[in-house]
Amino acid sequence: MVAKLRVGIIGVGNISPAYIQGCRAFDVLELMACADINMERARAVAEEHAIPRALSVEALLADPDIDVVVNLTVPAVHAEVSLSVLRAGKHVYSEKPLALTLADGRAILDEAAARGLRVGCAPDTFLFGQHQTARRVLDEGTIGTPVAAVAFMAGHGPESWHPNPGFFYAPGGGPMLDMGPYYVTCLVNLFGPAVRVSGAARASFPERLAHTGERIPVRVPTHYAGTIEFASGAIATLITSFDVWGHHLPVMEVYGELGTLTIPDPNGFDPREVRLMQPGTEGWASLPLAYPDAWKRGIGLADMAYAIEANRPHRASGDLAYHVLEIMSAFATAYESGQYVTMASTVAQPELLPLGLGERVLS
Numbered sequence: 600m601v602a603k604l605r606v607g608i609i610g611v612g613n614i615s616p617a618y619i620q621g622c623r624a625f626d627v628l629e630l631m632a633c634a635d636i637n638m639e640r641a642r643a644v645a646e647e648h649a650i651p652r653a654l655s656v657e658a659l660l661a662d663p664d665i666d667v668v669v670n671l672t673v674p675a676v677h678a679e680v681s682l683s684v685l686r687a688g689k690h691v692y693s694e695k696p697l698a699l700t701l702a703d704g705r706a707i708l709d710e711a712a713a714r715g716l717r718v719g720c721a722p723d724t725f726l727f728g729q730h731q732t733a734r735r736v737l738d739e740g741t742i743g744t745p746v747a748a749v750a751f752m753a754g755h756g757p758e759s760w761h762p763n764p765g766f767f768y769a770p771g772g773g774p775m776l777d778m779g780p781y782y783v784t785c786l787v788n789l790f791g792p793a794v795r796v797s798g799a800a801r802a803s804f805p806e807r808l809a810h811t812g813e814r815i816p817v818r819v820p821t822h823y824a825g826t827i828e829f830a831s832g833a834i835a836t837l838i839t840s841f842d843v844w845g846h847h848l849p850v851m852e853v854y855g856e857l858g859t860l861t862i863p864d865p866n867g868f869d870p871r872e873v874r875l876m877q878p879g880t881e882g883w884a885s886l887p888l889a890y891p892d893a894w895k896r897g898i899g900l901a902d903m904a905y906a907i908e909a910n911r912p913h914r915a916s917g918d919l920a921y922h923v924l925e926i927m928s929a930f931a932t933a934y935e936s937g938q939y940v941t942m943a944s945t946v947a948q949p950e951l952l953p954l955g956l957g958e959r960v961l962s
């Protein structure tokens with residue numbers, strides 16, 4: 600029996616219910632308390648979800664009964680909140696992106712290393728059953744050596760539904776830093792580290808009209824397109840856009856020397872299956888899931904809890920998030936410079952999850 604990791608959440612906005620449920624979905628996590636800069640909100644969320652304690656941010660950081668803090672604040676303060684968690688002597692698991700700049704991302708990793716603490720980072724959707732199944736099929740060589748992939752996230756932005764959409768159009772937002780992590784992390788899980796990026800970016804509308812009536816000034820690019828070359832040789836084409844009203848693009852496909860895989864959307868809970876096309880066969884085959892399909896957000900944190908106990912690397916790691924941040928940042932840098940951007944960082948491809956895991960217990 601592995602010791603439970605005692606969890607506190609800082610920032611209980613729109614995404615927090617997913618983590619509250621996620622913490623309760625895995626036997627190795629115990630949700631102890633929540634905090635928010637808005638104390639009223641912290642109290643309301645604690646009451647609604649029966650979280651034992653609502654605390655101020657300072658009190659949560661000082662609480663000796665909390666081992667890890669889940670940072671669900673807005674992107675602009677991810678780095679400062681994660682650093683304050685580490686300086687309080689606790690592990691941190693952050694929503695994406697890890698930080699807005701590579702310098703801030705590096706500062707988080709260095710602070711954790713100096714203190715012997717862990718940094719985990721969303722997204723952990725690449726650990727869901729469909730994505731681990733796709734990775735296993737690739738590793739088994741079913742479609743041979745991967746040649747290329749496409750990943751397309753194109754829509755018209757979250758201002759039509761999000762209660763507080765301003766941050767999506769401020770530094771740290773935009774479709775690359777907001778949505779890119781799902782697709783780029785999924786690609787690194789499938790292919791390993793990237794070596795080079797080309798890209799282009801533009802902002803197509805100077806302001807956005809939210810469903811609340813708020814007019815939001817646009818301060819970041821809202822359409823990105825480019826390529827990612829992986830050390831393995833595979834070439835991915837990526838679009839992330841908040842400027843598209845409609846399209847017929849696939850979400851993700853991987854093209855191998857011996858066939859093609861379609862991959863469900865790594866942004867959340869796409870119920871579609873992994874599908875395989877091989878030359879000489881009729882149509883597309885749906886592949887059976889090799890892993891439970893009930894896994895939720897929180898699986899990356901649960902894996903980190905087991906990893907701490909077993910003294911092994913965790914999969915949704917700060918190092919992975921840093922490499923993903925470098926890839927994403929390179930799209931705009933490549934466009935501005937008119938040059939390919941060579942990656943300075945690398946990362947080990949996350950270990951495939953073993954077979955035979957349970958829905959609530961990972962190992």
Ligand SMILES: NC(=O)c1ccc[n+]([C@@H]2O[C@H](COP(=O)([O-])OP(=O)(O)OC[C@H]3O[C@@H](n4cnc5c(N)ncnc54)[C@H](O)[C@@H]3O)[C@@H](O)[C@H]2O)c1
Pocket residue numbers: 609610611612613614615634635636637640656671672673674676680694695696763777
């Ligand atoms: N909403 C979603 O569907 C969704 C999905 C996946 C990931 N995310 C990510 O989760 C994070 C939060 O998104 P959200 O949609 O929940 O945002 P939100 O604006 O609804 O909630 C953010 C919360 O953080 C609090 N906060 C802000 N600064 C703080 C600080 N310095 N200290 C303590 N609390 C602070 C705010 O008061 C608010 O309650 C973002 O990084 C976002 O990219 C959101």
